Amino acid sequence: MSLRVNPVLGRELRERMRNGRSFWVLGVFLGLLVLAAYLVIEANASINSFDLARLTRVGRTLFEVVVLVMLLLVFFFVPGLTAAAFAGERERQTLQPMQITLLRPHQLLVGKVLASMSFIGLLIVSALPMLVAAYLLGGVTVTDGLAGLGIVALLGVLLTTMVAAVSARARRVQSATLTAYGLTLLILVASPVAFLIIRTVDQSTGNDPVRVPSIVGLLNPVTIAADAVGSPAGGSADAPLSALKHAMITAWQDDGGHWAWWPSDDQDRSDRTDPFPGWLLGSLVAGGVTALGAWRGVRALRTPAEAER
Amino acid sequence: MTGHDPATISTVGPTAGPTAGPTANSTEQAVDTPGLAINTSQLCKTYGTLRAVDHVDLRVPTGSVFGLIGPNGAGKSSTLAMVATLLRPTSGSLEVMGADPRRMPRTVRRRMGYMPDALGVYDSLRVDEYLQFFAASYGIPRREWPELVDGLLELVDLGVKRSAMVNSLSRGMKQRLSLARALVHDPELLVLDEPASGLDPRARVELRELLAALNRMGKTIVISSHILAELEEMCSDVAIMEAGRLLASGPPRQIFDQLGAGRTIRVRFAGGETETHSVATDDEQAELLRRLVVDEGRAVVEFTEQSGGLEQLFLTITEGLVQ
Numbered sequence: 001m002s003l004r005v006n007p008v009l010g011r012e013l014r015e016r017m018r019n020g021r022s023f024w025v026l027g028v029f030l031g032l033l034v035l036a037a038y039l040v041i042e043a044n045a046s047i048n049s050f051d052l053a054r055l056t057r058v059g060r061t062l063f064e065v066v067v068l069v070m071l072l073l074v075f076f077f078v079p080g081l082t083a084a085a086f087a088g089e090r091e092r093q094t095l096q097p098m099q100i101t102l103l104r105p106h107q108l109l110v111g112k113v114l115a116s117m118s119f120i121g122l123l124i125v126s127a128l129p130m131l132v133a134a135y136l137l138g139g140v141t142v143t144d145g146l147a148g149l150g151i152v153a154l155l156g157v158l159l160t161t162m163v164a165a166v167s168a169r170a171r172r173v174q175s176a177t178l179t180a181y182g183l184t185l186l187i188l189v190a191s192p193v194a195f196l197i198i199r200t201v202d203q204s205t206g207n208d209p210v211r212v213p214s215i216v217g218l219l220n221p222v223t224i225a226a227d228a229v230g231s232p233a234g235g236s237a238d239a240p241l242s243a244l245k246h247a248m249i250t251a252w253q254d255d256g257g258h259w260a261w262w263p264s265d266d267q268d269r270s271d272r273t274d275p276f277p278g279w280l281l282g283s284l285v286a287g288g289v290t291a292l293g294a295w296r297g298v299r300a301l302r303t304p305a306e307a308e309r
Numbered sequence: 310m311t312g313h314d315p316a317t318i319s320t321v322g323p324t325a326g327p328t329a330g331p332t333a334n335s336t337e338q339a340v341d342t343p344g345l346a347i348n349t350s351q352l353c354k355t356y357g358t359l360r361a362v363d364h365v366d367l368r369v370p371t372g373s374v375f376g377l378i379g380p381n382g383a384g385k386s387s388t389l390a391m392v393a394t395l396l397r398p399t400s401g402s403l404e405v406m407g408a409d410p411r412r413m414p415r416t417v418r419r420r421m422g423y424m425p426d427a428l429g430v431y432d433s434l435r436v437d438e439y440l441q442f443f444a445a446s447y448g449i450p451r452r453e454w455p456e457l458v459d460g461l462l463e464l465v466d467l468g469v470k471r472s473a474m475v476n477s478l479s480r481g482m483k484q485r486l487s488l489a490r491a492l493v494h495d496p497e498l499l500v501l502d503e504p505a506s507g508l509d510p511r512a513r514v515e516l517r518e519l520l521a522a523l524n525r526m527g528k529t530i531v532i533s534s535h536i537l538a539e540l541e542e543m544c545s546d547v548a549i550m551e552a553g554r555l556l557a558s559g560p561p562r563q564i565f566d567q568l569g570a571g572r573t574i575r576v577r578f579a580g581g582e583t584e585t586h587s588v589a590t591d592d593e594q595a596e597l598l599r600r601l602v603v604d605e606g607r608a609v610v611e612f613t614e615q616s617g618g619l620e621q622l623f624l625t626i627t628e629g630l631v632q
Contacts, residue, residue: 005445007442007445007446008446010442010445011431011434011438011442014433014434014438015431015432015433015434018433019433089429092429092430092431093425093427093428093429094429094430094431095429096395096425096429097423097425097429097443097487097490098446099395100393100394100395100418100423101418101443101446101447102415102418102419102446102447102448102494103446303394303395303396303414304395304396304397305391305394305395305396305397305410305411305414306394306411306414
């Protein structure tokens with residue numbers, strides 16, 4: 001049985017690995033991750049190596065900082081690496097010859113997304129030594145590590161797909177890149193901004209306590225990662241994802257255990273600490289938005305002769 | 310040169326009557342029109358208010374080398390893009406190898422190779438990798454790639470460049486590589502949009518020889534150009550377009566005859582005396598020779614048609630349109 005690789009994926013991997021930019025990006029990615037890890041270690045340099053409890057907290061903090069920085073770097077690099085996927089082909093006038101082959105539009109999109117994800121995968125794998133260092137210090141389980149890598153990979157796939165879809169609709173690389181970075185910024189800040197606006201509006205109406213639907217906070221990659229990776233207990237304030245998760249659970253409990261404005265019943269569930277996995281809820285919403293974007297991207301990749309049927 | 314009223318010379322030009330809508334043939338099954346690789350009827354393409362292709366009836370015989378002639382902006386590229394499943398006609402019907410590109414684009418793509426006027430290349434691929442990518446894109450099994458790539462590179466005379474990066478090739482070589490790409494799935498119909506633009510004279514000659522060889526292999530070739538000299542020697546049929554309209558179509562000689570555009574015959578007699586005569590048809594040409602030799606008893610040592618070729622034909626036809 002022969003395994004048929006998506007031709008676009010095969011070609012893209014060849015081109016990317018021959019392109020010096022890939023190694024430059026890899027270097028910057030690792031450099032920034034190492035810098036973040038160094039700052040965590042340096043901030044705790046005075047710890048007695050026999051204080052296992054504190055070493056464990058440092059290990060946890062290091063792990064969460066590495067996952068958070070990795071996530072932010074993926075969100076920084078994905079638009080730059082993927083925005084030219086189809087807009088670049090249009091500019092180089094190589095898209096039409098590809099469109100009139102027997103490849104279907106969705107195969108073109110999947111090939112490009114897989115190629116970008118392969119590179120993101122390389123970035124994630126290259127960060128493994130730092131996660132292993134955190135594991136050796138303690139406070140991190142193998143499951144935590146897998147969850148951290150998994151959620152970064154999942155969010156990376158969703159963003160890559162969205163940016164590839166943006167590129168499929170763009171005529172120029174420049175406009176695709178600007179739109180992709182604008183979209184990424186929106187994804188990162190829309191949820192906190194909405195959260196603040198709702199709280200301000202609620203406060204102005206004199207509501208007490210201020211009710212902000214918990215789901216608003218979950219429509220953000222950082223909070224999704226925090227919910228997937230963070231410790232519910234909160235841990236030390238230095239562990240950013242655990243602290244964020246703790247704040248989210250507190251807000252959810254304060255809201256009577258409701259995800260939205262509409263309560264499902266009158267029962268008070270503020271004593272619960274096992275809410276429906278917020279990361280799954282957030283990821284499902286993000287997945288839905290991504291699927292819509294991918295559908296529009298695939299439509300844009302059909303030739304006019306097909307598209308207007 | 311005498312100008313002509315397009316209405317009188319356009320044997321395949323616009324006709325009156327309702328035009329078929331975009332979905333007029335949407336329920337038809339693909340049926341090969343015997344002897345025709347491309348068959349259009351009242352084909353139109355508009356961009357906003359600009360009518361780029363205006364009620365074109367084009368019939369490309371199977372096995373022919375068909376030249377689509379016209380100045381820049383004549384509608385050649387739009388017509389070919391519709392044939393190549395890249396553009397949807399605004400109205401009219403279109404069949405490529407018996408299939409409607411709107412309803413069965415993949416059927417058309419399997420049987421047609423298209424070379425656009427702009428040659429886009431992948432900077433970081435080698436020549437053989439470039440062809441392998443397109444072989445994979447056409448679903449050709451991997452085990453067939455080595456032989457296929459070798460054969461194509463030999464055909465377009467790029468065997469020695471097999472491992473060279475595509476961006477290191479000259480323009481002529483890139484054109485040949487692009488042609489090899491269009492041939493990768495062994496199509497019956499080749500559609501080439503301005504394949505010789507930007508080529509030096511040697512590269513043009515090589516391209517012409519290559520196309521002739523492909524035609525001998527049984528492929529139908531449709532080639533557009535606004536450089537008439539390069540089409541003159543290779544085309545068995547031509548179509549002349551201007552401002553989106555098809556003004557004439559058929560074998561060049563037949564068009565000349567239909568136009569009554571006249572041929573100039575140069576006659577040289579023994580002793581060095583020369584004369585020129587104008588005739589309109591083969592019959593008149595034969596009658597002239599008979600009269601000179603039989604009736605007048607003159608010693609004709611040379612009897613040559615001074616054909617202006619495609620260039621004269623093009624100028625003859627298009628002159629009447631541009632007022």
